[in-house]
Amino acid sequence: MARSLLLGAALLAQTYATAIPTGFREISEPQVFHRRQEGESGSPPDFAIVSPPTQTPYGPSGASGSLRGPTSLAGYNPAFPVDTALPATVPQDQYQLAPGQEEDADLGLYLDLASVENPQPIRGGTNAPTDPGPRNKEVEKQNPDLYAPPGTDSGDVPNAKWPLALSHNRHGLNGAGWARQQNVGNLPIATAMAGVDMHLEPNAYRELHWHQADEWSLILNGSCRLTSMNEAGETFVDDLQAGDVWFFPAGIPHSIQAFDDGVEFLLVFDSGEFSEDGTFLVSELFERNPKSVLAKDLRVDTSAFDHLPSGQLYILPGTPAPKNISEQNVTGPAGSIPSDRSYSYHFSQQEPYEVPGGSVKLLDSTTFPIAKDFAVGLFTIKPGAMRELHWHTTSDEWDYIISGQGRLTVYAAPASSRTFNFQAGDTGYVPVTAAHYLENTGTEDLVYLEVLQSPVYNDISVAQWLGLTPKQTVKDHLGFSDDTLNRLPKIKPFILPGDPDLTQTNFTSEAD
Numbered sequence: 001m002a003r004s005l006l007l008g009a010a011l012l013a014q015t016y017a018t019a020i021p022t023g024f025r026e027i028s029e030p031q032v033f034h035r036r037q038e039g040e041s042g043s044p045p046d047f048a049i050v051s052p053p054t055q056t057p058y059g060p061s062g063a064s065g066s067l068r069g070p071t072s073l074a075g076y077n078p079a080f081p082v083d084t085a086l087p088a089t090v091p092q093d094q095y096q097l098a099p100g101q102e103e104d105a106d107l108g109l110y111l112d113l114a115s116v117e118n119p120q121p122i123r124g125g126t127n128a129p130t131d132p133g134p135r136n137k138e139v140e141k142q143n144p145d146l147y148a149p150p151g152t153d154s155g156d157v158p159n160a161k162w163p164l165a166l167s168h169n170r171h172g173l174n175g176a177g178w179a180r181q182q183n184v185g186n187l188p189i190a191t192a193m194a195g196v197d198m199h200l201e202p203n204a205y206r207e208l209h210w211h212q213a214d215e216w217s218l219i220l221n222g223s224c225r226l227t228s229m230n231e232a233g234e235t236f237v238d239d240l241q242a243g244d245v246w247f248f249p250a251g252i253p254h255s256i257q258a259f260d261d262g263v264e265f266l267l268v269f270d271s272g273e274f275s276e277d278g279t280f281l282v283s284e285l286f287e288r289n290p291k292s293v294l295a296k297d298l299r300v301d302t303s304a305f306d307h308l309p310s311g312q313l314y315i316l317p318g319t320p321a322p323k324n325i326s327e328q329n330v331t332g333p334a335g336s337i338p339s340d341r342s343y344s345y346h347f348s349q350q351e352p353y354e355v356p357g358g359s360v361k362l363l364d365s366t367t368f369p370i371a372k373d374f375a376v377g378l379f380t381i382k383p384g385a386m387r388e389l390h391w392h393t394t395s396d397e398w399d400y401i402i403s404g405q406g407r408l409t410v411y412a413a414p415a416s417s418r419t420f421n422f423q424a425g426d427t428g429y430v431p432v433t434a435a436h437y438l439e440n441t442g443t444e445d446l447v448y449l450e451v452l453q454s455p456v457y458n459d460i461s462v463a464q465w466l467g468l469t470p471k472q473t474v475k476d477h478l479g480f481s482d483d484t485l486n487r488l489p490k491i492k493p494f495i496l497p498g499d500p501d502l503t504q505t506n507f508t509s510e511a512d
Helices: 002-017 137-142 282-287 291-298 462-467 471-478 482-487
Strands: 032-035 047-050 161-163 177-182 194-200 205-210 215-229 235-241 245-248 254-269 353-355 358-363 375-381 386-391 397-403 405-412 416-423 426-430 436-440 446-452
Touching (some): 161 416, 194 205, 205 282, 215 375, 386 462, 397 405, 416 426, 471 482
Antiparallel strands (some): 032 047, 161 426, 205 254, 215 235, 215 245, 215 254, 358 375, 397 426, 405 416
16 A cells, blocks of 8 residues: 555656646646546556646636636625626517517417518517527528417427438539438437438439338439339339339339439338438448359359449449430340339329319329338418318328428327428428328418328318218307308318418308
8 A cells, every 4th residue: 555655646746747838837736646446447556646627727828717716606695796687688679570470379370580680489469578599590480380389389299390401411422412311310200201302413323222111202303214123033114204203112122313414302211210321232232242252143253343342332423324215124034014013103294183272192002002001192282271180090191391381280189289380391290190281381382292101192181070070069069150060061172272461360251
């Protein structure tokens, strides 16, 4: 023990004997000893030297002041009176109210906070509460129903929105493209589905690959060529353009190549935990197997693999594809995949179902059998109109906003609801049986995609449900007048028209 203390003291003396670099101040507090505990790493001495927190550390030349204040600042001290005149509210002459902001909060009118300079979280004819900051006004203007929620919002509802603009953008090789994704890592409520937005520059490839999850895709811009093969050796090749759809079951290998003007597409996978970074890639397949095994498998000499790429190709530049698709139609003895099992569907050529307030296009296993558990609705909502109040009976709903803007309220039993605002490029998610709508809050068409994990697209229309329930039953529950009861529809509206002036509250004339 004495030897250990002497050695520790010697080390302490050596520490203080060390020259202080020019421009730095000497530490003023002494160092202390700390006995190593059993299991701690290190060799003798038994005591290690530890520096306690200090107010006068070595610092750069010109440093002044102290890192910590005096202990006299803790607790009440009459020497430090509080300045009660410090402002924490915003005076009325320093902000403006948006149209509808003074109306009853339970009306829940959409508030265009982007139309005023210094928006405040006010609802319902008062001048409070206000927000002096710190704050991010641009985010608040994009999300007025979170910043100044309708009076009907209540309780706790998990976040149902993720902007892909906030996702990490992974770039391909040599500027060949990029991809960004949404999964449970950034939208935890989205347990059943995940999405990827991918862009390929002209002639670029998404390299040959396959997934553990099913892949459903809608082309957003441009055009491309797909190639694939199934377990039976039947081949597939097709050219697709904006608005078209493809589907590849889990494990089916495929490639995607952009044409001369590039391509961008949305990918939806049937697992919320899907990660684009976990894809099986042909480049990795060849890099992670012995060359002798590869040679035996392909019946070649190992020298055939002298020019394999180093690392993932992921998204890579490519040689322009021939315009004539038949030049790339490689068919073996098993032939081609027949159309009733095709991996592509030319959704862009499908005419929409027109209704007052917008249009609908549905795609499910009825007309696209290979995608047996994907059912989608492509909705176009006119300004002021809304996707009716509804819920889905067998599947969560994954949403993607293609253009325009809107808002959606999620009602979660028994007594919670929350309203979210959406812009182009945002993803949304609504759990199965949770009631919701989507209202166009902009001046242009709102175009968005609803994706379900279901063989057939289905929903329950609230208006139709009430219209097909005995009137007295509805009256006893909700207190509706006879006039209101007579207006309830017996058909499914899908979309309901509305006034682009979102401060309007009477829609009886539109139903007459």
